[in-house]
Amino acid sequence: MASKAPRHNIDESKLTVTKPKTKAVGIPAVANALKISFEQMGAVRSVQTLMAVNQLDGFDCMGCAWPEHEKRNAAEFCENGAKAVAEEATRRRVTPEFFAAHSVADLKTRDDYWLGQQGRLTHPMFLDEGATHYVPIDWDEAYELMAGELRGLASPDEAVFYTSGRTSNEAAFVYQLLVRGIGTNNLPDCSNMCHESSGSALVQTIGIGKGSVSLTDLETASLIFVAGQNPGTNHPRMLSALEKAKKNGAIIVSINPLPEAGLLHFENPQNVSGMLVGTELTDDFLQIRAGGDQALFQGLGKYLLEAETAGRSTPGLDTVLDHAFITNHTVGVDDYLRHLEKVGWEDIVEASGLTLEQIHATGERLLASNATIVCWAMGLTQHKHSVPTLRDVVNVLLLQGNIGKPGAGVCPVRGHSNVQGDRTMGIFEKMPSTFHDRLDHEFEFLSPREHGYDTVAAIRAMRDGKVRFFMGMGGNFVRAAPDSLVTEDALANTALTVQISTKLNHSHLSTGRRALILPTLGRTEKDAQASGDQRVTVEDSMSAVHASRGRLKPASEHLHSEVAIVCNLAHKLFTDAEGRPLPNTPRASWISLRDDYSLVRKHIQAVIDGFEDFEERIAHPGGFVLPHPPRDARAFDTPTGKALFTGNELEYIKIPPGRLVLQTLRSHDQYNTTIYGKDDRYRGIHGGRRVVLVSQADIDELGFTDGQMVHLVSEFQGVERLAENFRIVAYSTPKGCAAAYYPETNVLVPLDSVADTSGTPTSKSVIIRMEAA
Ligand SMILES: Nc1nc2c(c(=O)[nH]1)N[C@H]1C(S)=C(S)[C@@H](COP(=O)(O)OP(=O)(O)OC[C@H]3O[C@@H](n4cnc5c(=O)[nH]c(N)nc54)[C@H](O)[C@@H]3O)O[C@H]1N2
Ligand SMILES: Nc1nc2c(c(=O)[nH]1)N[C@H]1C(S)=C(S)[C@@H](COP(=O)(O)OP(=O)(O)OC[C@H]3O[C@@H](n4cnc5c(=O)[nH]c(N)nc54)[C@H](O)[C@@H]3O)O[C@H]1N2
Ligand SMILES: [Mo]
Numbered sequence: 001m002a003s004k005a006p007r008h009n010i011d012e013s014k015l016t017v018t019k020p021k022t023k024a025v026g027i028p029a030v031a032n033a034l035k036i037s038f039e040q041m042g043a044v045r046s047v048q049t050l051m052a053v054n055q056l057d058g059f060d061c062m063g064c065a066w067p068e069h070e071k072r073n074a075a076e077f078c079e080n081g082a083k084a085v086a087e088e089a090t091r092r093r094v095t096p097e098f099f100a101a102h103s104v105a106d107l108k109t110r111d112d113y114w115l116g117q118q119g120r121l122t123h124p125m126f127l128d129e130g131a132t133h134y135v136p137i138d139w140d141e142a143y144e145l146m147a148g149e150l151r152g153l154a155s156p157d158e159a160v161f162y163t164s165g166r167t168s169n170e171a172a173f174v175y176q177l178l179v180r181g182i183g184t185n186n187l188p189d190c191s192n193m194c195h196e197s198s199g200s201a202l203v204q205t206i207g208i209g210k211g212s213v214s215l216t217d218l219e220t221a222s223l224i225f226v227a228g229q230n231p232g233t234n235h236p237r238m239l240s241a242l243e244k245a246k247k248n249g250a251i252i253v254s255i256n257p258l259p260e261a262g263l264l265h266f267e268n269p270q271n272v273s274g275m276l277v278g279t280e281l282t283d284d285f286l287q288i289r290a291g292g293d294q295a296l297f298q299g300l301g302k303y304l305l306e307a308e309t310a311g312r313s314t315p316g317l318d319t320v321l322d323h324a325f326i327t328n329h330t331v332g333v334d335d336y337l338r339h340l341e342k343v344g345w346e347d348i349v350e351a352s353g354l355t356l357e358q359i360h361a362t363g364e365r366l367l368a369s370n371a372t373i374v375c376w377a378m379g380l381t382q383h384k385h386s387v388p389t390l391r392d393v394v395n396v397l398l399l400q401g402n403i404g405k406p407g408a409g410v411c412p413v414r415g416h417s418n419v420q421g422d423r424t425m426g427i428f429e430k431m432p433s434t435f436h437d438r439l440d441h442e443f444e445f446l447s448p449r450e451h452g453y454d455t456v457a458a459i460r461a462m463r464d465g466k467v468r469f470f471m472g473m474g475g476n477f478v479r480a481a482p483d484s485l486v487t488e489d490a491l492a493n494t495a496l497t498v499q500i501s502t503k504l505n506h507s508h509l510s511t512g513r514r515a516l517i518l519p520t521l522g523r524t525e526k527d528a529q530a531s532g533d534q535r536v537t538v539e540d541s542m543s544a545v546h547a548s549r550g551r552l553k554p555a556s557e558h559l560h561s562e563v564a565i566v567c568n569l570a571h572k573l574f575t576d577a578e579g580r581p582l583p584n585t586p587r588a589s590w591i592s593l594r595d596d597y598s599l600v601r602k603h604i605q606a607v608i609d610g611f612e613d614f615e616e617r618i619a620h621p622g623g624f625v626l627p628h629p630p631r632d633a634r635a636f637d638t639p640t641g642k643a644l645f646t647g648n649e650l651e652y653i654k655i656p657p658g659r660l661v662l663q664t665l666r667s668h669d670q671y672n673t674t675i676y677g678k679d680d681r682y683r684g685i686h687g688g689r690r691v692v693l694v695s696q697a698d699i700d701e702l703g704f705t706d707g708q709m710v711h712l713v714s715e716f717q718g719v720e721r722l723a724e725n726f727r728i729v730a731y732s733t734p735k736g737c738a739a740a741y742y743p744e745t746n747v748l749v750p751l752d753s754v755a756d757t758s759g760t761p762t763s764k765s766v767i768i769r770m771e772a773a
Contacts, residue, residue, distance in 0.1 A: 014678075015688025017707075017729050021261040021681065040090035049089050049524060049552060059523045060548035061085070062166050063671070065414035065541040066235045067215055068622075078236035080668075083676045087503070088522040089552055092119025094504050099125055099134040108509045112479060112743065113675035115504045121519035122556035129513045139560060139568070142516055147572045149469050149496045156183030156448070158468045160458045163189040163427045164475025165416025166523070168536035168548070170600045171562035172418075172425035173607075174593060175473055178570045180426075180436075181445065181586045185452030189427050190475055191419055192455035193482075196758040197381040198412040199423075201390035205398075205644045206630045207637035210420065212409035213373055214542050214625070219244040221407040223369035226282075227255040227293060227393075228379020228764075232262015232682060233668045235377075235413055239266045243279050251365055254282040256379060257290055257663070257737045258693075261682035284362065289353030290661045290737045291653040291765050293380055294389035296359065298650055299348040300396050302340050303363030314400050315370040322401030329404075329634050332645035336395055339647030351652035353734045371407030372397065377415070378665070382764040385651035387757040395645055403643060404634035414541040415672075417523075421539030424608060424626070429454050438607045443586035454759050455481060459751055462490035470512060471498040473562065474520075478510040479673040482749035482761035483721070500565055502555075505673060521561045525550040529564070530595035536563075537601070537618055539626065545611075546623025567594035653765050655736045660698060662712065663764040664742040664749065673743045680741075685729065692770070693731035693739040702770065706730040709773035712740065714748035714766050721748050725773055738768070 041049060063081035098118065104127065107115065126137035126145070137145075153159060161179045163172065179187055191199070199209030206212070218224065218241050231238040239262055242252060254263045266281050288296060308320040326333050349356055366372060374393050380386060394403075394410065402408035414420050426435060429452035436447045453461055459481060461467050470477075470491060481487040487510075491497055494512035501508070502522045508515070521527055527534040527550060535549040560568070567590040574585035581587055593600050598615055605611040610626040617624040629635035636643045653661050666672070667680035667689060679686050683693070692712060699706055708728045714721045723745055733739060742763065753762045 012688040012690050012725075014686075015691070015727060016686045017691070018684040018686065020259075020684040020731070022259070022264055040086040040092070042091060045089065045091070045552075046086070049085055059550050060417055060538045060546070062088070062417045062523050064235050064237075065417050065420060066237045067540040067542045067544055080233065080236055080671070083669075084671055085524060087116065087671070087674060087676060088120075089524050090119050092117070093555065094118045094121050096123050096125070096136045103132045104134065104509050104511075105132065108506075111675070112506065112673055113678065115506065116674050118504050120555035121501060121504060121517060123558050124519060125517040127511055127515040134517065137516070142518060143568050143572050145516065146496070146498060146569055150182060150573060153468055157186060157452070158466065159184055159471070160186045160188065160453060160462070160467050160469070161471045161473065162455070162458070162475060162477050163187065163422055163473045165190050165194075165419025165422055166474050167422055167562060168418060168538060169421045169425050169545070169604065170536050170597045171473070171566060172422040172427050173600055173604050174563055174566045174570070176426040177439070177443065177586055177588065178566050178573075180439065180447040181570065181574055183448050185429050185431070185448055185450065186458065187427050187429050187452055188455040188458045189419075189422060190416060190480060191423060192759060193480060193761055193763070194378070194415050194419065195381055195412055196454075196760045197386035197755050198376070198390055200387045200758040201394065202410065202412070204638070205391055205394040205646065206403060206410070207643070208628060208630060209423070210543055210628060211411045211541060212403055212628060212631040213411045215241055217407050217409060218242075218373060218411065220248055221245055221250050221371050221373045223251050223253070223365055223372040225253050225255060225372070225374040226263060227374060227376045228381070229375060229377035229413055230256070230260045230262070230666070231413070232260055232266070234415070234666060236262070238413065239281070242266070242281050246279055246281060251283045251369070252281055253284045253286065253362060253365060255286045255288050255293060255296065257288055257733050258739065259285060259287065259732055284365070286354055286358055286362065287732075287734055289351070289652075289734045290663055291383045291385065292352035292354070294385055294392050294648070295348045295351035295650060295652055296354060296362075297389070297392040297396050298340060298343050299345070299352065299359040300363055300366060301336070301392070301399065302343065302345075302348070303360060304366060304396070304399050305337060305340055307363070307367055312367060314367060320367065321399050325401035326398070329636065330398055330643045330645055331640050335647045336645035343650050347650055351650060366396070366400065371405065372400065372402045373407070373409055373411050375411040375413055377413045379663070379764060381758075382755070382760055382762055383653070384753070384755055384762050384765065386755045386760065388646075388648035388651065391646045391648055394643075398643055398645055404630045404632075409631065412541070417540075418538040420541060420543070421537070421545070424539055425604070435607070442603060442606045443588055445584060445586045456751060456754055456759050456761065459483070459487050459490045462493050465493055467493070468495040470494050470496070471500070472507060473500050476505040476507045476673040478507045479505065479743040479746065482746055482753075482763065483751040484743070484747040486751050500562060503674070518565055519556065519559050520565060521550070521554055521559050523548060523550055524552045525554045526552065527561050529561070529597070534561070534597045535618070536597060537623070543626040543628055544623055545618070545626060547618040563597060563600065564594050567591065655767065658702065659715070659767050659769050660694065660736060660738040662692070662714070662738045662740060662745065662748065662766040662768045664745045664766065665739055665764075667741050670741070683731075688727075689741050689744060690726045691729045691740065692726045693729050693733055695733050695735050695737070696730045697735045698738070699728060699730055704728055704770060704772070710770040711773050712745065712748060712768050713771055714750065714768045716750040716753055716767065719750070721750065723747050728770070
């Protein structure tokens with residue numbers, strides 16, 4: 001039960017706790033963003049760079065996947081977008097001299113914050129077997145090393161290719177082609193740990209794994225649920241949209257165990273000439289018990305059913321249920337309604353932790369709305385029963401015909417800025433056969449059809465010695481994945497790990513027997529190739545595809561773009577000495593693709609629906625929106641051609657006596673495993689991150705005191721996992737529900753504790769006990 005998590009150099013002596021804030025953004029946010037930008041980039045570079053964020057001819061902000069409006073403000077960024085940009089456009093550098101001065105063992109003792117603060121990677125680096133330090137390596141040697149390792153595999157399935165969600169469409173497309181050309185579908189991605197549950201539930205029920213609403217829908221909805229999401233920190237630009245919706249008369253219901261500052265009250269500094277205008281965003285705050293959302297939505301379904309029986313109606317209809325929609329566009333309603341009748345109100349109250357009055361009042365909100373949207377993020381996707389929970393969300397929307405009509409629909413709010421686009425491009429371990437057919441046709445080869453490993457399966461395979469080669473296209477696998485120590489040992493079991501990265505992180509330090517760091521261009525930087533400066537494309541959370549073009553001088557002259565790295569490796573692997581394609585490999589001219597990304601877009605257009613006239617349409621400011629059958633035409637690409645109601649057993653988390661259910665979440669000063677600073681201003685945490693938020697009732701009942709230092713011990717199937725030295729902070733959270741930051745607590749998340757169907761690690765429900773430190 002030992003914890004090897006890096007802690008020697010962790011200094012939490014400055015940790016202080018103040019009262020949490022009840023409102024978000026405002027002047028301190030802008031000041032804070034500028035402070036970090038100036039420190040990292042200097043004043044002139046800061047202003048130049050920030051002015052180009054999300055502009056029509058600028059680069060897409062890598063902060064999140066929230067869409068941009070066609071009409072943009074001069075400064076279309078938020079505090080956290082500015083931090084993301086500063087982190088990439090920093091002037092600090094991690095050079096070969098840096099690696100000569102710091103052994104891997106030394107670097108391993110540093111925390112994520114310190115590593116990130118060192119700056120941008122400048123040279124390809126190599127760590128040989130048994131070596132203590134990384135040394136510089138030529139690009140060509142690096143490609144040869146990878147190709148050699150890949151050629152020597154007993155089976156292509158001994159290789160694993162991870163993707164984080166920042167990768168552009170162009171890079172993602174050539175990457176999946178490389179991987180399928182090698183002969184495997186081992187394409188785990190960050191989505192497996194993120195919105196996979198949304199995809200699983202939505203594909204099954206509405207036939208497409210993407211959200212069905214546009215910004216305009218959101219701004220004209222009459223009722224919006226924001227469930228399991230903290231937009232004030234993670235999608236700050238969403239607050240502006242909610243503010244507009246509110247001005248147009250929408251009611252906003254927030255469902256969260258924590259009273260998150262931005263959700264409750266929002267002051268928008270971009271609003272009117274410097275004046276702060278405050279909005280109480282949330283009408284109803286439902287402080288739900290962790291994992292209680294399925295119960296709530298079943299309760300709402302029941303309430304609508306009872307109202308229907310009582311002869312009431314939804315605005316615009318004669319009845320509560322939209323019978324025309326249900327008859328013409330759905331199947332399975334009887335099964336669902338029968339199921340609801342069996343569920344008892346006592347169970348719903350017990351599971352949700354809400355009162356009957358609260359649930360009824362929310363039911364009344366639904367009865368008063370003619371257009372309802374449900375938005376959600378990680379609070380709904382990272383539980384064991386996340387997929388049935390989301391199916392129950394869809395059920396409630398279907399009852400009133402809230403799919404495929406203006407102002408209504410499902411809105412899974414994506415994380416990484418191009419995570420949705422990467423999936424569209426084929427980054428998925430189990431793409432449908434139609435995709436494979438078209439890929440094979442376009443490139444005249446036979447792609448492998450057997451499903452590959454997702455993230456958790458990849459870790460198990462590495463642990464079990466079945467993998468020799470691991471490549472990470474961005475991201476920070478070892479820190480993002482569950483069960484940190486198991487994942488670290490799993491990676492150590494491989495022969496070669498390769499990380500394509502912009503910044504130093506722990507995945508460069510938890511390596512296979514040999515390791516490569518391949519430094520790459522970021523989104524802010526000019527991408528000059530033989531045919532000229534390149535643009536790339538991305539897809540946002542609402543299926544809009546648009547171009548992104550970096551302007552800054554690259555962090556070093558030795559960087560290769562992600563597209564170039566993939567194409568150079570593919571060229572080495574798939575062509576003979578004369579440059580002719582080897583048999584059974586994709587027919588692609590890799591060097592031309594590298595030199596001119598518009599040729600990559602031509603292939604994308606040929607393989608994937610919705611990309612007709614790709615090149616012309618990205619020249620149009622704001623790009624274009626991909627087809628979405630339920631949204632566009634109430635058409636459902638399911639086996640029956642209709643949307644599916646489902647009857648789902650009510651599940652919820654049963655917390656054993658003396659234990660807590662821990663959710664692992666983000667602070668205001670981090671981007672996933674990148675830590676910008678040690679404050680979580682809105683929650684009143686300053687100068688440190690090793691805190692555990694617990695209700696005062698639990699602190700008293702379990703015999704601890706506010707401010708006490710404890711160890712966290714997770715318990716799963718008889719195995720205990722330990723994270724040491726956390727300070728208890730008394731906080732407003734339902735009894736039994738605790739919270740602490742990711743990735744420090746990933747040591748506690750068991751590898752085998754995953755959501756049913758989607759396989760997503762249950763990062764929001766880890767059963768723990770606290771022990772006095
Ligand atoms: N600045 C910044 N922006 C980001 C990121 C970042 O790290 N920093 N990460 C990006 C990524 S990849 C993603 S996926 C998104 C993540 O965006 P979020 O999902 O907002 O991120 P989390 O911090 O995981 O917050 C989860 C929220 O769900 C609540 N919650 C936890 N359990 C439950 C539950 O059982 N029920 C309900 N109803 N609520 C629950 C938590 O209290 C918290 O408010 O943000 C993206 N944007
Ligand atoms: N316990 C717990 N675990 C979680 C979560 C949780 O809520 N709780 N959330 C999960 C979620 S939602 C997600 S999405 C994953 C995130 O998992 P990842 O996407 O793997 O992690 P990030 O921290 O976003 O990756 C940061 C690294 O990406 C690299 N990088 C940044 N920009 C670029 C670029 O432009 N190109 C390239 N090649 N590299 C770049 C940098 O080197 C940086 O160190 O974590 C998951 N893990
Ligand atoms: Mo994510």
